[in-house]
Amino acid sequence: MASSVEQQTASPAASEAQIPRYQAIARRFAQAIREGTLAPGEKLPSVRRLRADEGTSASTVLQALAQLESSGLIEARPRSGYFVRARTSLPVPRPSAPGVEAGTPLDGVSALVADLYHSASDPSLVHLGAATPAPSLLPSAALARALAAATRRSGSGGVELAYPPGLRSLRRLVAQRLVATGCALGEDDLLVTAGATEAIQLALLAVTNRGDTVAVESPCYYGTLLALEALGLRVLEVPCHPETGMDVDELSRRLDLHRVAAVLAVPVFSNPLGSSMPDEAKERLVSLLSARRIPLIEDDVYGDLAFAPSRPRPAKAFDRDGTVLYCGSFSKTLAPGFRIGFVAAGRFKERVEVLKFATSIATATPAQQALVQFLADGGYDRHLRTLRARLEQNVARVGEAVAGSFPAGTRVSRPRGGCFLWVELPPSVDALKLHRRAHDAGVAIAPGHIFSAAHVHASCIRFSCGEPWSERVDVAVRLVGRLAGQLVGRKGR
CATH class of the missing domain: 3.40.640.10 (Type I PLP-dependent aspartate aminotransferase-like (Major domain))
Structure with missing residues (x-):
């Protein structure tokens, strides 16, 4: 899953003059990680060495490292320095295959959609089902x-x-x-x-x-x-x-x-x-x-x-x-x-x-x-630059949490924009049952049932990545993964 700084490496080098120095440094390291020049587990140069190599201040170097870390590309190890993170990923979901019959939409699930809207205003829940960025990400x-x-x-x-x-x-x-x-x-x-x-x-x-x-x-x-x-x-x-x-x-x-x-x-x-x-x-x-x-x-x-x-x-x-x-x-x-x-x-x-x-x-x-x-x-363009980077970091972090905690056979999308992840669970997992158990545990998600008139996504869920990444969100995603693991092989029971 590409991070904000990874995607930015696709722009011409000349564009570095238009961005802050720390972002330009982060872009180059992100590209080296993406291309394999810096391999998982490899140590990055020290802050002192980077400061000398880049001819810049320690604060600029630390900002670049912080951006790489928030994007999930590197990790800090106490008293050891910064290292390239081992990145996990899952196969992408299979394309859906609904029949050709023209049916009637959302038979019997309107109440479930209403539940999702009501949940969006419940402060006790971790909101991984809402379709908009969190207020803290907006100006x-x-x-x-x-x-x-x-x-x-x-x-x-x-x-x-x-x-x-x-x-x-x-x-x-x-x-x-x-x-x-x-x-x-x-x-x-x-x-x-x-x-x-x-x-x-x-x-x-x-x-x-x-x-x-x-x-x-x-x-x-x-x-x-x-x-x-x-x-x-x-x-x-x-x-x-x-x-x-x-x-x-x-x-x-x-x-x-x-x-x-x-x-x-x-x-x-x-x-x-x-x-x-x-x-x-x-x-x-x-x-x-x-x-x-x-x-x-x-x-x-x-x-x-x-x-x-x-x-x-x-x-x-x-x-x-x-x-x-x-x-x-x-x-x-x-x-x-x-x-x-x-x-x-x-x-x-x-x-x-x-x-x-x-x-x-x-x-x-x-x-x-x-x-x-x-x-x-x-103001809108300035806001968009920040929002895009934050959402991409959120998407990357949620995707890695899914890869590290969901049951075998799970597939997850790899979007290049927006704020959603589509998670295809093993066929035996009933996403509606998972939604209810997650809600009871304090996490709001969107079950696949409501994304199809033909009800062909019964083992899928949608995660919204509009909440800023935090330990609370990490714990919530991994909780949903554990609940999904408990439902493997229990469909219909």
């Missing part, structure tokens, strides 16, 4: 200042309605960011929504009718399945590879068998797998659906959480005829409570805007104004 104080400044500057305290499509200043800034990812969009192409959930719901309302079938990835985020159920839509599940995302060839075969009104996918850092489609696959996906006149609803809420220096291009970058309805949000990266999302609906733009007014009239004005302030002064 709460800076956002509060931006909110106060924005409402003062507006002259009205933010009480006026920002009618659809939303504040032009915010749409302009979002469009500029999307252009940098390869999307040919302007401010007039965007509509501000109450989070990505509303963006997706508006997109579904615009392109489907009750009773229609929507193709989704399997496993699929349970919130998406609930939204489909609430709208009276049916689900066609398509296998999703843990590393490369939705199987486009299999999607094409299933489209030949079923009449599908839309495809809803997360091409970049999917929830829960963390998979990311290669550009070639994204381009094929858009081309396939464009030729069949089937809209693609793209959920890109995790695209900004790439562990590499640059984020992958969304599928929308390959859209030439408005087939893709692109949905994004700041809820997973910046401010979940602000509920600010957006949709670029392509040829469905006018329909989506009317639906927005009909369903919620407008998105909260003060939150939009605060985001304008935060984006315009560079």
Whole structure:
């Protein structure tokens, strides 16, 4: 599992001039570890030697070593120095294989999803099931200042309605960011929504009718399945590879068998797998659906959480005829409570805007104004650099804890972005039973049952890595591993 500093080594050496000196040192050592130049168990040079070799201060060297240590690449041994850690890993999960029947989503598990939401506010639990970063990883104080400044500057305290499509200043800034990812969009192409959930719901309302079938990835985020159920839509599940995302060839075969009104996918850092489609696959996906006149609803809420220096291009970058309805949000990266999302609906733009007014009239004005302030002064990009590194460290540490404590036969995903790990347990382990036992022991996890309408992930769980790494989190992950070991061979008992 790649760490933050490991991924950063992929950037050109010239970029070292743009980062702090300690990070540049950490990058070089991370690359040496990744390439095997520094082997597991090998001792690093002393702080005194590194200080002399690098021509820098002891504090800079110690910062670099601290970053390597927090990323799980090295370990400090008392009175001995720093050593390359022996890194454990597990095979990646097998691609899911749901049948081709178009079924009804989430039969009988809505109550379980509600339990997860209720658990998210329980301070007694270790939260390894939530879908957002912990508040301590978010710039709460800076956002509060931006909110106060924005409402003062507006002259009205933010009480006026920002009618659809939303504040032009915010749409302009979002469009500029999307252009940098390869999307040919302007401010007039965007509509501000109450989070990505509303963006997706508006997109579904615009392109489907009750009773229609929507193709989704399997496993699929349970919130998406609930939204489909609430709208009276049916689900066609398509296998999703843990590393490369939705199987486009299999999607094409299933489209030949079923009449599908839309495809809803997360091409970049999917929830829960963390998979990311290669550009070639994204381009094929858009081309396939464009030729069949089937809209693609793209959920890109995790695209900004790439562990590499640059984020992958969304599928929308390959859209030439408005087939893709692109949905994004700041809820997973910046401010979940602000509920600010957006949709670029392509040829469905006018329909989506009317639906927005009909369903919620407008998105909260003060939150939009605060985001304008935060984006315009560079605060968002500075925050993202820190958040990406922290999340990657968390993902790496949770993955190593799983590798060291879960029963034989366990497989775990290796995402290159986002904040999730998908853990495939031995087939005899009932993930729902594991979820209940873990909850009773003080740990919240998400069982695989709720990520499929066809219930094909009964031996899988999703870990959220949004909690800062700590001894408490380490103990919780290893506790879940022990509980899973107790359930091996007990399915159905």
